[in-house]
Amino acid sequence: MSGKNILTIDHLSMRFGGIVAVNDLSFDAERRKITALIGPNGAGKTTVFNCITGFYKPTSGAMRVRHDDGREIQLERLNDFRISKLAKIARTFQNIRLFPGMTALENLMVAQHNALMRASGLTFLGLIGAPSWRTAEQRAIDLARLWLDRIGLLDRADDAAGNLPYGDQRRLEIARAMCTEPALLCLDEPAAGLNARESAGLSELLLSIRAEQGTSILLIEHDMSVVMEISDHVVVMDYGVKIAEGSPEDIRDDPKVIAAYLGVEDNEVAAVERELGL
Amino acid sequence: MTAPAPKPAPASRAPDVAFIFKKALISALVALVLFSLMIGIRTEAGPAGQLIYWTRFGDLAAVVAAVFGGSIVMELLRQWWGPVGTIRIVPPSVQSALAVARRAIAPVLLIFTFLVPVIFYDQRYILDLGILVLTYVMLGWGLNVVVGLAGLLDLGYVAFYAVGAYSYALLATNFGLSFWVCLPLAGILAAFWGVLLGFPVLRLRGDYLAIVTLAFGEIIRLVIINWQSLTGGPNGVSGIPRPSFFGIPLTPGDDGLAAKLGIEFSPTHRIVFLFYLILALALLTNWVTIRLRRLPIGRAWEALREDEVACRALGINTTTTKLTAFATGAMFGGFAGAFFATRQGFISPESFTFQESALVLAIVVLGGMGSQLGVALAALTMIGGFELFRGLAQYRMLVFGVAMVLLMIWRPRGLIGHRAPTVFLKHSQAISSDLVKEGHG
Numbered sequence: 001m002s003g004k005n006i007l008t009i010d011h012l013s014m015r016f017g018g019i020v021a022v023n024d025l026s027f028d029a030e031r032r033k034i035t036a037l038i039g040p041n042g043a044g045k046t047t048v049f050n051c052i053t054g055f056y057k058p059t060s061g062a063m064r065v066r067h068d069d070g071r072e073i074q075l076e077r078l079n080d081f082r083i084s085k086l087a088k089i090a091r092t093f094q095n096i097r098l099f100p101g102m103t104a105l106e107n108l109m110v111a112q113h114n115a116l117m118r119a120s121g122l123t124f125l126g127l128i129g130a131p132s133w134r135t136a137e138q139r140a141i142d143l144a145r146l147w148l149d150r151i152g153l154l155d156r157a158d159d160a161a162g163n164l165p166y167g168d169q170r171r172l173e174i175a176r177a178m179c180t181e182p183a184l185l186c187l188d189e190p191a192a193g194l195n196a197r198e199s200a201g202l203s204e205l206l207l208s209i210r211a212e213q214g215t216s217i218l219l220i221e222h223d224m225s226v227v228m229e230i231s232d233h234v235v236v237m238d239y240g241v242k243i244a245e246g247s248p249e250d251i252r253d254d255p256k257v258i259a260a261y262l263g264v265e266d267n268e269v270a271a272v273e274r275e276l277g278l
Numbered sequence: 279m280t281a282p283a284p285k286p287a288p289a290s291r292a293p294d295v296a297f298i299f300k301k302a303l304i305s306a307l308v309a310l311v312l313f314s315l316m317i318g319i320r321t322e323a324g325p326a327g328q329l330i331y332w333t334r335f336g337d338l339a340a341v342v343a344a345v346f347g348g349s350i351v352m353e354l355l356r357q358w359w360g361p362v363g364t365i366r367i368v369p370p371s372v373q374s375a376l377a378v379a380r381r382a383i384a385p386v387l388l389i390f391t392f393l394v395p396v397i398f399y400d401q402r403y404i405l406d407l408g409i410l411v412l413t414y415v416m417l418g419w420g421l422n423v424v425v426g427l428a429g430l431l432d433l434g435y436v437a438f439y440a441v442g443a444y445s446y447a448l449l450a451t452n453f454g455l456s457f458w459v460c461l462p463l464a465g466i467l468a469a470f471w472g473v474l475l476g477f478p479v480l481r482l483r484g485d486y487l488a489i490v491t492l493a494f495g496e497i498i499r500l501v502i503i504n505w506q507s508l509t510g511g512p513n514g515v516s517g518i519p520r521p522s523f524f525g526i527p528l529t530p531g532d533d534g535l536a537a538k539l540g541i542e543f544s545p546t547h548r549i550v551f552l553f554y555l556i557l558a559l560a561l562l563t564n565w566v567t568i569r570l571r572r573l574p575i576g577r578a579w580e581a582l583r584e585d586e587v588a589c590r591a592l593g594i595n596t597t598t599t600k601l602t603a604f605a606t607g608a609m610f611g612g613f614a615g616a617f618f619a620t621r622q623g624f625i626s627p628e629s630f631t632f633q634e635s636a637l638v639l640a641i642v643v644l645g646g647m648g649s650q651l652g653v654a655l656a657a658l659t660m661i662g663g664f665e666l667f668r669g670l671a672q673y674r675m676l677v678f679g680v681a682m683v684l685l686m687i688w689r690p691r692g693l694i695g696h697r698a699p700t701v702f703l704k705h706s707q708a709i710s711s712d713l714v715k716e717g718h719g
Contacts, residue, residue: 097588098585100584101580123574148703158703
């Protein structure tokens, strides 16, 4: 039972002055499952992400990560960079944050910084060109090549990341996060700005990541076709509190969720639902 | 900024005549307003203290006409050579020839530098100038790590130059340590001070970082001036030992290098030795920097310049990354400082003013931030060019200023504005400067 959840959020609250962005939120993310965090704009989803990945220190509450080997890590005690290093949580950003002046390959190499730093003997072995460093570097390039191949960007490996089309940049950011070899991947609106075909490709990529790498995924998304297709579990937030939780099918029919999203009279809900294909 | 749609050259230039005239007219109007009082009217105090003034409308008209004409010429030049973003009317054959020349420039420059003491053996002035240029090349390469790679604007770089110089001067005069022992010590001490500076400025960005580093440079200088018992204050440190050829002094005596080699002693030997010494130090800086760029730490520096938040999300410890950048840059500054002290034989706080920091920063910015070749070219232009125009006396600064303005119009991102990738799968292609970030401070 204890090994089932990779992430446990316990009574998390985040206040900015008088504004309560997240209020007493609790939910779990299961291991090797895709958990979606949805809600209208301003519901506090990204704030939750920023708390999990250490960019914000929560006002109160606890966040725990439990790894395969039984190690348990309290996230609220760690600095942002240690969360990636120790808790093995990687994230992407709502507005893409690649290194635009570096090539796609270099972006994926930077993501392997901590492993490479160790292999280069904190730079000194690398400086003299030790053979152990050379093999480690080649391994890193191979891993980057593998991911570039999986996101279909192998041909553009040597192009500057800032020159890639928007959809490619989104996928490259996911590949970069995966190059840190995370146990939990947090994606902040990965389908934003993608067309229908690209969204479908994204869903496929995320399902394959879960299947092949065994990575658990926590997902913020507004594109309901992606959420309904790939999520195993959905958590709905509005005004900083959890209003519903369950399987995609349950959520689809939850009147509270529909009201939060559409804000319509109950007798009109069915009509609007049909229109949106929900 | 969107690039203008490519059009045939004549068509794109034809309607511009009116625009050029309008622009020239506006420039002339501004000049008229400015110079009407500065040149148009001349005032003087008369013998009894009364105001005497007379008009010089002829001069005023000439200046305004010069501005008008100059503006048209400038605009035409811009149309033909074009700043970044305009259509170039250079035939492809010339472009490919230029590309070949560009690739050959670094090796040619390096070979020439090696031959300088051979070619100009009799010309002490050129050798001294070469040493000066190489010192600034080394300082530029050192600062390039901090500003160009890590994107941290450092206005107090001269502090580390001073730490290196005083480390060698004081260790050599007080404890009699040789140059070759002091050189690494000077580097280590400067790196230590680099880390000390790094700690308080870790949270600062942009303008704030620049001001704190500027203050740090001044603090070091003021401490050197006021700590008289240790540093000699404004009198400086004199009698700093000259470097030896790995223990063999370069003196006319029997145990000097010349006597041991069985050749006649000449004071030029020392100058040539110093030339190759600074060349070796500069090349060491270059080699280490190029190696570091291809190591995880160097990539982390560049990633930090591109996006600090993303770095933290990828598990990069931005604190240590920034500190190592400061320390590495400072270490090279310290080496250069130790060399400066042994070359001069005398150092005083006057050599380490803000002017020096600004000059080194100008070299890095002018060269193209992050580009090793660009920095070397910029140091050659700035220091060498400055000497070249010595004959122009008081107009030297004017020529210099105009040259800088022109360069910033044509090459806003420095002489070498593109970035070379550190690793590639198939082929390495230069990354345009539009994509490369300048850092947030």
